[in-house]
Amino acid sequence: MEMTTAGQASIRRRSGLVFKYLLLAVLAFVIIFPFILGLWTSFLPTTEIAKGSLQGHLSWQNYHDAFTQTPILRYLFNSLVISLIQMAAHLFFASIAAYAFVFLEFKYREQLFYVVLATMMLPFEAEVIPNFQTVRSLHLLDHYAVMVIPFLTSAFGIFMLRQAFKQIPWDLKEAADVDGLSHWQFYRQVALPYSKISLLTLAAYSFLGSWNQYLWPMLTTFSNRLRPVQDGLRQLHSEETATNWGLIQASAAIVVIPTLIVLFWGQRYFKSGLNEGSVK
Amino acid sequence: MISSLRPSKRRPQPQLTPETGSQVTAGIKNFELKRNDKYYAWLFLGPSLLVLSIFVFYPMLRTFYLSLFLTDNFGRPTVFVGFQNYVNLLATKSYLASLQATGIYVVGVATFTIIVGLLLAAVANQKIKGIEFFRTIFTSTMGVSVSVSAIFWLFMFNPSIGILNKLAVGLHLPVVNWLTDPHWAMVAVIMTSVWMHLGFTFLIFFGALQSVPKTLYDAADVAGTNSRYQFWHITLPMISPTLFFVAVITLISSFKSFGLIDLMTAGGPTNATNLLVYRVYRDAFVDGNYALASTESIVLAVIIALITLIQFKLLAKRVNY
Numbered sequence: 001m002e003m004t005t006a007g008q009a010s011i012r013r014r015s016g017l018v019f020k021y022l023l024l025a026v027l028a029f030v031i032i033f034p035f036i037l038g039l040w041t042s043f044l045p046t047t048e049i050a051k052g053s054l055q056g057h058l059s060w061q062n063y064h065d066a067f068t069q070t071p072i073l074r075y076l077f078n079s080l081v082i083s084l085i086q087m088a089a090h091l092f093f094a095s096i097a098a099y100a101f102v103f104l105e106f107k108y109r110e111q112l113f114y115v116v117l118a119t120m121m122l123p124f125e126a127e128v129i130p131n132f133q134t135v136r137s138l139h140l141l142d143h144y145a146v147m148v149i150p151f152l153t154s155a156f157g158i159f160m161l162r163q164a165f166k167q168i169p170w171d172l173k174e175a176a177d178v179d180g181l182s183h184w185q186f187y188r189q190v191a192l193p194y195s196k197i198s199l200l201t202l203a204a205y206s207f208l209g210s211w212n213q214y215l216w217p218m219l220t221t222f223s224n225r226l227r228p229v230q231d232g233l234r235q236l237h238s239e240e241t242a243t244n245w246g247l248i249q250a251s252a253a254i255v256v257i258p259t260l261i262v263l264f265w266g267q268r269y270f271k272s273g274l275n276e277g278s279v280k
Numbered sequence: 281m282i283s284s285l286r287p288s289k290r291r292p293q294p295q296l297t298p299e300t301g302s303q304v305t306a307g308i309k310n311f312e313l314k315r316n317d318k319y320y321a322w323l324f325l326g327p328s329l330l331v332l333s334i335f336v337f338y339p340m341l342r343t344f345y346l347s348l349f350l351t352d353n354f355g356r357p358t359v360f361v362g363f364q365n366y367v368n369l370l371a372t373k374s375y376l377a378s379l380q381a382t383g384i385y386v387v388g389v390a391t392f393t394i395i396v397g398l399l400l401a402a403v404a405n406q407k408i409k410g411i412e413f414f415r416t417i418f419t420s421t422m423g424v425s426v427s428v429s430a431i432f433w434l435f436m437f438n439p440s441i442g443i444l445n446k447l448a449v450g451l452h453l454p455v456v457n458w459l460t461d462p463h464w465a466m467v468a469v470i471m472t473s474v475w476m477h478l479g480f481t482f483l484i485f486f487g488a489l490q491s492v493p494k495t496l497y498d499a500a501d502v503a504g505t506n507s508r509y510q511f512w513h514i515t516l517p518m519i520s521p522t523l524f525f526v527a528v529i530t531l532i533s534s535f536k537s538f539g540l541i542d543l544m545t546a547g548g549p550t551n552a553t554n555l556l557v558y559r560v561y562r563d564a565f566v567d568g569n570y571a572l573a574s575t576e577s578i579v580l581a582v583i584i585a586l587i588t589l590i591q592f593k594l595l596a597k598r599v600n601y
Contacts, residue, residue, distance in 0.1 A: 023403055028417045031400075031478065034432040035420070037443060041435065052441040093327045100324035104317045112325070119336045121588040125536050125557045126581035129346065129564050129574055130339035133355055150335040153328040183320045212425045214539035215557070219565060233427035234543060237434075245435060252431045256424055263423035264416060 035256075042253045046246035062250035071224040072251050075232030076258075082147045082228055083210040089148070090206040091199060094157030099187050101158070102165040103173060113162070119155040125215065132219055146220045147228065151210065157202045164198035165191055211259070229255050340581065346574035355570035365575040374551055375559075375576070381466065382555045386534040388470040389477065393530050394523065396474065397481030402511070404482070405489045415486070422479030426539035433472040434459075434544060462552035465545050469553055473540055477533070481526055488522035489515065521594065528591040535584055556580045 041049055042063070048056035066072050100106075101113050124131075131150060140146040168191060176186045192199065217231040227235065236251050347365050349357035369375050400418045404411060421429075436443050437458035445455045458468045492515060500510050516523075538557045541547060547554035547562065554562070556576065564573030 017408065020403075020406065020408060024411075024414045027400060027403060028414050031475075032417050032420065034429075034436060034475065035424075037436065038432045049441065052446070054443075093331070096324040097328040100321045104321045104324065106318050106321040109321075112329075116328070116332065117592075119332050121585040121592075122336055122340050123532075123536055123581055123584045124336075125538065125560065126577035126584070127336065127339035127343055128560070129355060129570055129577065130342035131335055132565075134334065134339070150331070152331045155332065155336075158328060183316070183324075214426050214542070215561065218542075219561075230425055230427045230539065233431065234539075237427075237431060237543065245441075248431055249435065252428045256428045259423040259425070260420065263419065 038249050039253055042246065042249035044246055046244050049245045050243075062246040063254070065247050066250045066254060070236055070247070070251060071227075072229075072232065072236070072254055074224060075227055075229040076255065078144075078226055078232075079211055079229040082144065083207050085144075085148050086151050086210040087203050087206040089152045090154045090157045091203055093153040094202065095161050095192065095195075095199070096187065097153065097158045098161035098165055099183070099191055101162050102168075103183065103186070103191070116155050116158055120159065128215065128219060131216075135220060141220055142222050142226060144226060147213070147217055147226075150216070154202075154206060157206065160202055161195060161198055164195040168194050208259075343574045343577045343581075346571055347578050349571055351570040351574075353568050355564075355568075357571075361571075365571055366579075369572070369575050369579070374554075377551060378554050378556060378559050381551075381553060382535065384466060385470060385473075385537070385553070385555055386531050388466075389473045389534040390527055390530040392470065392474045393477040393481050394526060397478055397485050397526070398523075400478065400482045401485035401489050402515075404486055418482045418486075419479045421476055422483065424476060424479075426476070427543060429472055429476045430540055430543035433468070433475070437468050437544075459545055460549050462549050465549055465552050469537075469540055469544055472544065473534060473537065476540075477530055481530070484522060484526055485519070488519040492518045524594050525591075528587060528594065532584055532587055532591070535580070535587070556583075 040054065043058040043060070044054070044056045045059070045061065048054075097116070101109060101116075135141060135146050135150070140149065172190055173186065176190060181189070211228075212230060213228065214230045214234075217228045218234065221227050221231060224232070224235070233251060233255060237248060240247055346355070346357055348360060348362060350359040350361055352358050404415045404418055424432075435441075439445055439455070439457050439460070442458070444458065447453075448455050456464050458464050496514050496518070497510060500514060505513075536557055537555055538561065541553055541555055541558045542561075545553040547558050557580065560573045560576050560580065563569045563576060
């Protein structure tokens with residue numbers, strides 16, 4: 001009697017497990033399907049794709065064409081340069097500003113902080129007209145600088161690092177004062193090392209944010225020499241789409257694969273950083 | 281004077297031991313450093329304040345200023361009209377249609393992103409073999425940029441060679457003109473946007489689920505409740521701050537949608553997906569009507585500022601938690 005109930009329970013448990021895996025598999029398939037389809041077609045001859053066929057001789061031809069006939073590598077390089085500069089600038093300028101808000105004493109400190117906080121409410125998308133006029137009058141159009149200078153700092157970064165710096169025990173600052181450490185020394189030797197996780201989170205956030213910029217580069221860059229990758233894909237798409245889906249899919253794959261690798265590689269860390277920021 | 285500027289929340293300075301010597305030197309050094317603070321503050325805050333002033337505050341004021349004028353082809357103000365641009369704008373049928381379309385879009389994206397993201401997180405929050413693999417896949421759309429997403433989905437939505445219509449034919453369902461039918465175009469951009477948002481949303485929800493104390497479920501198990509009851513009465517209340525956080529973040533991000541619209545529908549068909557940001561771009565940089573675009577920008581900014589304010593309120597609550 002006991003045996004049968006135990007057996008039934010185990011069957012029930014096993015069928016529950018099968019159901020769980022089935023659900024996981026279906027969901028994973030739905031999520032990943034656009035990738036798979038894109039990757040698959042990137043290896044197919046364009047003529048087959050145009051016929052609506054998903055079969056044909058698989059080859060690297062589309063990738064070869066993308067690398068040789070389109071400036072896709074140049075786009076990637078541009079994005080890499082711009083994103084790295086933006087990331088470094090955010091880390092530096094936002095961290096020193098956050099330092100000032102936590103460890104320096106000056107008039108109107110809290111008020112100024114609220115001013116910075118307020119900028120997080122103002123969407124960049126609603127300010128493109130004057131910003132475009134500004135960079136035009138500064139003769140920055142179609143230049144790397146136009147994609148860097150307006151984004152040298154980050155109100156979000158200042159906010160986040162201020163929170164991080166506030167976690168530093170005040171005793172440490174006092175001890176540093178007694179030892180005669182200057183603010184710069186304390187910033188370099190204590191504040192930054194102490195806030196590594198927040199800095200890394202900001203770095204990832206800034207890099208991805210810059211990498212994904214679309215509207216601003218589209219308005220301010222006109223030549224392939226400078227175009228970052230999102231705008232580059234837009235360009236390729238508008239030139240090629242009707243005729244050459246294979247090339248487009250290969251280009252998209254070339255763009256997405258590096259970020260996916262970075263994501264999977266950095267996922268463990270990324271998770272802990274994000275959770276720290278959001279689930280406190 | 282100086283002490284009154286200290287932030288109130290900071291913990292009080294610890295009492296020093298009565299070694300008067302070191303106390304005095306520390307005091308002197310402290311005083312010297314504090315006199316330096318002002319210069320350091322200028323140095324440290326200067327760059328950020330400069331950039332924010334030129335590229336955030338000035339343009340906001342300037343946009344508002346321009347919205348009170350008529351402008352020429354170069355975006356220079358010509359005739360002062362007060363709030364007439366706003367009056368005209370809110371009486372423009374196509375603008376009201378854009379507002380409505382944007383509303384449908386953002387609510388649609390936020391709703392489905394939350395439901396599917398929560399489902400993914402709940403399913404991934406089990407201790408079974410190989411679960412890491414599925415978690416990785418669920419996070420994957422985080423690594424996909426706007427352009428790549430648009431290209432992947434454009435291919436699937438393609439009326440003649442797209443997989444979705446082929447599937448429809450295979451299942452004897454009516455074929456849909458995904459991006460050329462006004463209703464389906466909206467569905468298509470919402471689907472793509474939800475897919476894009478899922479990776480990030482999953483990650484946040486997953487973190488929240490993992491932080492719910494396991495003892496709560498153990499106690500509920502002892503009390504003999506089923507998992508559905510536990511979801512509604514334990515999980516959901518415990519993660520509700522995260523739920524609101526994700527809702528606000530997704531709403532704001534969808535209000536700013538531009539790349540997706542630009543690549544997939546260009547605002548069409550017949551303005552069905554002409555969302556607010558895309559409209560600003562078209563009116564300013566295609567049609568050269570800077571006054572109109574500025575007015576639309578201000579409306580957009582007010583909407584987003586209001587939502588962000590709610591977010592700050594929630595954030596403050598979360599910090600105090």
